[in-house]
Amino acid sequence: xxxxxxxxxxxxxxxxxxxxxxxxxxxxxxxxxxxxxxxxxxxxxxxxxxxxxxxxxxxxxxxxxxxxxxxxxxxxxxxxxxxxxxxxxxxxxxxxxxxxxxxxxxxxxxxxxxxxxxxxxxxxxxxxxxxxxxxxxxxxxxxxxxxxxxxxxxxxxxxxxxxxxxxxxxxxxxxxxxxxxxxxxxxxxxxxxxxxxxxxxxxxxxxxxxxxxxxxxxxxxxxxxxxxxxxxxxxxxxxxxxxxxxxxxxxxxxxxxxxxxxxxxxxxxxxxxxxxxxxxxxxxxxxxxxxxxxxxxxxxxxxxxxxxxxxxxxxxxxxxxxxxxxxxxxxxxxxxxxxxxxxxxxxxxxxxxxxxxxxxx
Numbered sequence: 001x002x003x004x005x006x007x008x009x010x011x012x013x014x015x016x017x018x019x020x021x022x023x024x025x026x027x028x029x030x031x032x033x034x035x036x037x038x039x040x041x042x043x044x045x046x047x048x049x050x051x052x053x054x055x056x057x058x059x060x061x062x063x064x065x066x067x068x069x070x071x072x073x074x075x076x077x078x079x080x081x082x083x084x085x086x087x088x089x090x091x092x093x094x095x096x097x098x099x100x101x102x103x104x105x106x107x108x109x110x111x112x113x114x115x116x117x118x119x120x121x122x123x124x125x126x127x128x129x130x131x132x133x134x135x136x137x138x139x140x141x142x143x144x145x146x147x148x149x150x151x152x153x154x155x156x157x158x159x160x161x162x163x164x165x166x167x168x169x170x171x172x173x174x175x176x177x178x179x180x181x182x183x184x185x186x187x188x189x190x191x192x193x194x195x196x197x198x199x200x201x202x203x204x205x206x207x208x209x210x211x212x213x214x215x216x217x218x219x220x221x222x223x224x225x226x227x228x229x230x231x232x233x234x235x236x237x238x239x240x241x242x243x244x245x246x247x248x249x250x251x252x253x254x255x256x257x258x259x260x261x262x263x264x265x266x267x268x269x270x271x272x273x274x275x276x277x278x279x280x281x282x283x284x285x286x287x288x289x290x291x292x293x294x295x296x297x298x299x300x301x302x303x304x305x306x307x308x309x310x311x312x313x314x315x316x317x318x319x320x321x322x323x324x325x326x327x328x329x330x331x332x333x334x335x336x337x338x339x340x341x342x343x344x345x346x347x348x349x350x351x352x353x354x355x356x357x358x359x360x361x
Contacts, residue, residue: 003029003156005346006175006184008163008198010036011043012142012332013324014190015149016339019073022153024343029182030155031175033162033194036146040267041192042304043142046245047255048332049229051087051137052108053099058354060106062334067136069336077148080141085243086228087137088122093233096132109135124225124292137229139242140332149339163191166202166321173320186346190324193267193304203318206359208325211262211305212270214278216297217244217253218286225292227254232289237261239285247299254293256282260305260329267304274300305329313338315357317345323359 007018010032018030037044050070052063067082074081089096096112103110111133113121118131150157165176166187173187191198193210220227229242237258244255258281265271279300287295306327308314313326315338322345326338344352 002182003027003184004186006031006173006182006187007190008166008175008187009190009192009194010146010150010157010159011041011190011192012146012335013326013338013342014188015146015153016335017188017190017324017342018155018157018339019149019153019336020339020343021346022155026343026346028155029184030153030157031161031163031177032157032159034160036150036159037143042306042327043146043192043332044303046141046143046247047242048140048142049087049137049240049242050082050140050333051134051229052103053087053089053132053134053137053231055095055099055102057102057106058356060102060108062337062354064106064108066334066337069340073145073148073336076152079144079148081145081148082138082140083243083245084136084138087134088118088125088228088230089132089134089232090118090127090129090230091233091235092129093235093238094132094231096130100132103134122226122228124220124222124227124290125230126289126291133228139229139245141245142332145335163198166198168202168320186320186322188322188324188342188346190342192327193306195306195323195325197267199323203321203323204359205323206314207309209264209307210266211260211307212265212302213257213262213305214274214282214300214302215255215257216279216282217248217255217299218290218293218295218297219251219253221292221294223251237281239282239289241290249298253298256286256290258282258285260307262305265304270302270304272302274302313357314359315341315345315353316359317350318359322346
């Protein structure tokens with residue numbers, strides 16, 4: 001046996017799994033097909049939303065558990081990985097009053113404001129109904145988080161090393177690399193949009209849909225203005241935004257996107273092209289709802305979502321394989337918890353993973 005556990009993929013979930021395994025003293029090797037921090041997948045950049053707000057109490061609880069682990073990682077790394085900003089939710093289909101009740105039932109701070117009061121607090125927004133303010137929200141830095149986990153994990157890791165195939169057998173898993181094979185007792189497949197191809201014919205997966213999402217960075221009219229994260233849903237398209245960090249340039253742009261608006265692709269057929277229809281959708285939204293931003297983006301980019309039909313995660317074990325597909329457009333905030341749960345599965349502790357994340361659904 002070359003290693004006890006092999007982890008495939010060094011995005012947020014793979015890095016978090018490697019970190020969790022390393023802290024437990026498990027002999028682990030982590031393989032990533034590209035350079036660390038590459039821009040081809042789902043985990044790159046300086047800005048993802050951290051929030052406790054969900055209409056589903058399960059995810060409220062899991063986000064709280066993840067936040068404790070993020071703090072522990074920040075303490076170990078000696079750097080800030082989540083910048084507190086607070087977060088707001090508004091729009092009839094977000095139902096801020098109901099969301100506030102769910103948060104309060106879980107012991108999470110929440111405040112509901114009138115549109116007028118919210119407009120006074122955040123003049124860069126337009127509101128037309130109740131607004132939920134969630135002070136625990138913030139901006140997560142994936143690039144720094146991945147770098148910190150890889151630095152602190154104490155495991156062997158191999159960038160620019162593609163895993164071409166995984167072959168489970170009675171002795172564990174054989175991983176085929178371009179120039180050699182590696183044998184592991186268990187393999188965690190955390191390959192993001194590449195996971196469906198890698199496990200095709202190996203594991204019976206539920207439907208996973210890969211889409212190419214477009215995001216835009218808009219300059220602030222007042223660079224000193226406070227910007228919370230936000231989610232806004234009037235029943236057509238959910239829009240979201242957050243301070244963009246380094247991705248937004250030196251003047252502190254705000255990242256704005258339309259949730260689950262983008263063509264269906266595969267990891268290999270994504271184009272990296274921002275289409276005019278999405279550009280017009282998002283810039284039109286900014287003109288109407290975000291007067292605190294210049295309505296012309298100074299930067300735009302793409303990323304990949306890999307989603308189940310329900311947007312629940314997949315985290316389950318099949319023989320010597322742990323299947324970790326925990327994106328669905330909202331997974332980043334959970335990364336250190338997902339890493340711990342994946343490590344639990346490697347140790348045979350499946351009871352620690354929510355049953356909703358099983359392959360059979």
